[in-house]
Amino acid sequence: MIDLKSITYDKNWIPYTRDELVDKIEKSMSARRFNHVLGVEQSAIELAEKYGCDVNLASLAALVHDYAKERSDLAFFDLIRANDRFRPLIPFGNNIWHSILGAELIRYELDVRNEEVLHAVQVHTTGAPEMSLLDKILFVADYIEPNRKFSGVKTARLLADEDLNAAVAYELKHTLLHLIELNQPVYSLTLDAYNKWVAHVDYK
């Protein structure tokens, strides 16, 4: 396991050190969620080392990914009112808002300027038909981090260790099944991602 003290962020990514960022993240959420975020960082760094992604980028994406998760619905409605293109997100609730709209808050409140990181945050709940290596790492790390306990997490961890795309597919399939079992709304991007990574539909 990499020494977290060696993690460094380029000044063009974010104007804070890891320690400064960790402090800001801790203050923005409950202790339980902060613990989850540190778990995601650990898993993201491990996956980055395994699959050849920049570990510093993986750390940054993981630390910020749930920054907006505990923001009130009203705060998100303010963002949606300010931009008509966000209106279709209204019925899909905090799960979608904290990722797609959360990336906007991370950009402006944490001064994150790295577009790869912001995209990874945007799609960390839904997945997407086109996913970069960093997108996949954050998506999977969020699912398999050490604090996660659900039936299937062992399989997801084994897949993540062997084949990142297979882990993405497993997560998409089982997230969809879970949402549908509960009669929960499913955002279209999740279906597009499922069709690409599980059913191998070629959208081109």
Next chain:
Amino acid sequence: MIDLKSITYDKNWIPYTRDELVDKIEKSMSARRFNHVLGVEQSAIELAEKYGCDVNLASLAALVHDYAKERSDLAFFDLIRANDRFRPLIPFGNNIWHSILGAELIRYELDVRNEEVLHAVQVHTTGAPEMSLLDKILFVADYIEPNRKFSGVKTARLLADEDLNAAVAYELKHTLLHLIELNQPVYSLTLDAYNKWVAHVDYK
């Protein structure tokens, strides 16, 4: 049960009697599928009587709904090549083609001119966020007709007897779960229909 001899089609709907249409349908498919079609007609007429839809329209929609189901992939590719707006249907296969493109074949080859019937055929596989009474009747009749044998069909029949919208929701949910369990592609209209009828998302 209504006497099928009493079923009459308006000349503006289709230029054939029921007997003439049944003969054409029988020649367009296997005996097994033809038997299914007659079962869908029976269920559609029963639902039409129960929920106050025109039984003649229900009969017509049911008899034509699988007209194109045994058409070759090549025949559908010809249709898709002729119209660019059909190109996104390519990856979704016969299940989607025989309904959305099938409606075009029914219009031109069987001279069906009733738009309510053609719309019911178009959405009979996927459902849709906006469904007319006839759309719902064909969608549910196709799922519960007397020849159907799958776990859940009894529940679907009970729901159809009590609440047509609940039957639509049940069918959408379980069709989605079935497709995803099998890693099959899911067409976006099915998700939109699920979000409306199961998760009660308001798309307006």
